[in-house]
Amino acid sequence: MPGGIKFFGEGLPYQKTSDCKGRLIVVEGTDGVGRSTQVELLEQWLKVSGHGVVTTGWTRSKLMRKAIDYAKSGNMLDRMTFSLLYATDLADRLENQILPALRSGFIVLADRYTYTAWARDSFRDPVMKWIKDLYGFAPVPDLVLYLRIDVDNLVPRVIETGGMDYWESGMDLHLADNLYDSFKKYQRKVIEVYDQLAEEYSFEVFDARKTVEEIQNDLKACLAKVL
Amino acid sequence: MFTQAHGYPGKLIIVEGMDGSGKSTQIRLLYSWLESQAYPVFFTEWNSSQLVKSTTKAGKKGKTLTPTTFSLLHMTDFADRLNYQILPPLKAGMIVLADRYVYTAFARDVARGVHPGWVRKAYDFAIKPDLAFYFRVPTEVGVERILSGRPKLKYYEAGMDLGLATDLEESFKIFQGMISKEYDKMIKEYELIKIDGTRDIEAQQAQMREIVGKALENFKTKRRNYARRNKVFWRRFTLPEDE
Numbered sequence: 494m495p496g497g498i499k500f501f502g503e504g505l506p507y508q509k510t511s512d513c514k515g516r517l518i519v520v521e522g523t524d525g526v527g528r529s530t531q532v533e534l535l536e537q538w539l540k541v542s543g544h545g546v547v548t549t550g551w552t553r554s555k556l557m558r559k560a561i562d563y564a565k566s567g568n569m570l571d572r573m574t575f576s577l578l579y580a581t582d583l584a585d586r587l588e589n590q591i592l593p594a595l596r597s598g599f600i601v602l603a604d605r606y607t608y609t610a611w612a613r614d615s616f617r618d619p620v621m622k623w624i625k626d627l628y629g630f631a632p633v634p635d636l637v638l639y640l641r642i643d644v645d646n647l648v649p650r651v652i653e654t655g656g657m658d659y660w661e662s663g664m665d666l667h668l669a670d671n672l673y674d675s676f677k678k679y680q681r682k683v684i685e686v687y688d689q690l691a692e693e694y695s696f697e698v699f700d701a702r703k704t705v706e707e708i709q710n711d712l713k714a715c716l717a718k719v720l
Numbered sequence: 721m722f723t724q725a726h727g728y729p730g731k732l733i734i735v736e737g738m739d740g741s742g743k744s745t746q747i748r749l750l751y752s753w754l755e756s757q758a759y760p761v762f763f764t765e766w767n768s769s770q771l772v773k774s775t776t777k778a779g780k781k782g783k784t785l786t787p788t789t790f791s792l793l794h795m796t797d798f799a800d801r802l803n804y805q806i807l808p809p810l811k812a813g814m815i816v817l818a819d820r821y822v823y824t825a826f827a828r829d830v831a832r833g834v835h836p837g838w839v840r841k842a843y844d845f846a847i848k849p850d851l852a853f854y855f856r857v858p859t860e861v862g863v864e865r866i867l868s869g870r871p872k873l874k875y876y877e878a879g880m881d882l883g884l885a886t887d888l889e890e891s892f893k894i895f896q897g898m899i900s901k902e903y904d905k906m907i908k909e910y911e912l913i914k915i916d917g918t919r920d921i922e923a924q925q926a927q928m929r930e931i932v933g934k935a936l937e938n939f940k941t942k943r944r945n946y947a948r949r950n951k952v953f954w955r956r957f958t959l960p961e962d963e
Contacts (some may be wrong), residue, residue, distance in 0.1 A: 630838060
């Protein structure tokens with residue numbers, strides 16, 4: 494991060510971040526859009542090109558994974574508590590993985606970032622400001638690669654690659670009385686917010702309806718320019 | 721919203737203060753008194769929900785918690801208790817007594833190094849208590865009470881993660897001093913009711929009861945006798961565990 498790290502809000506006053514020379518590159522997009530596949534391919538490509546790369550992913554922190562799985566499996570958790578679990582997950586990865594890697598000059602590829610939390614939760618009005626404030630400790634990434642898709646193209650993809658689940662369908666929001674309709678309504682809203690965030694935070698937008706190879710080439714072309 | 725009155729029929733009464741300030745003793749005495757007056761009372765305690773208990777424990781054991789994750793884990797615990805232990809009884813018209821509240825985070829997490837503005841905004845989902853008591857003791861008094869009654873201080877409790885001193889007791893003293901300073905700043909900011917924690921237990925309790933009694937003047941809800949069971953407001957749907 495040339496020139497040191499900028500934060501979304503108050504940052505981490507007790508951490509020295511002026512010496513972070515690496516780059517934080519985020520891949521965003523809704524559930525089932527093909528993010529993880531692209532991140533894997535990018536990681537390979539960057540390594541072959543001679544860059545030090547560290548990949549990190551949403552809910553993958555050692556500290557929080559169990560608690561998040563436990564929370565997801567239950568039937569008693571509200572969205573706000575969930576938001577806090579996810580924020581803790583990011584904070585743990587940030588301080589124990591991302592910042593050390595940036596200090597050592599690595600490229601950090603993040604599969605999902607704060608925007609995921611904002612897209613999932615911020616269409617509920619009173620929560621919008623709160624959840625943005627909550628992530629005030631997070632660094633603004635150098636680049637956000639956004640894989641964009643529409644709901645109608647998303648549905649067959651998701652059915653082919655693992656199916657809809659309760660949370661990705663937003664069933665807890667009672668938007669519909671069945672998984673399929675709820676999935677469509679919920680994902681449509683999530684994508685809407687992603688699109689707003691894309692403007693607000695100047696994402697690089699990619700058409701995720703293309704083939705894996707085509708998307709990968711687009712991503713590489715964009716990254717090559719930045720690096 | 722933390723800044724507005726909550727508007728529920730119940731009452732939320734909380735106690736705050738540094739370790740060894742005597743607040744837990746006082747709120748338990750208050751609990752007995754309110755129960756004896758036939759008020760419906762519910763008690764909840766900082767950092768006690770099942771949700772993140774094992775995570776916090778593991779993080780403390782492995783010493784991987786940072787000031788921010790420490791703060792966020794306690795916030796998660798609080799959100800969970802707010803939803804299942806604080807809001808339901810308040811909506812049901814009960815008196816909720818809380819041993820420690822968000823002010824603990826504002827004092828402790830800020831002493832640890834997180835930004836005071838950030839932690840306050842992050843807790844904005846909390847509701848404002850009807851009465852907030854702050855038990856104030858000089859740092860030496862609180863520290864002395866803890867040290868004389870406890871075999872060994874724990875790493876995070878003593879603030880060892882901050883690298884203030886190499887000795888547990890020394891670190892604990894410095895850390896408690898920093899927390900105490902943060903509390904003092906909040907008295908005005910949040911209109912905390914200051915109680916002198918160096919007075920006799922009886923005198924403090926009498927003062928507390930007078931203030932609470934006044935606040936409950938128009939509070940009519942009385943408890944009826946149902947079956948004597950623990951008060952719970954929700955039950956998780958679970959399958960019975962195999963032996």
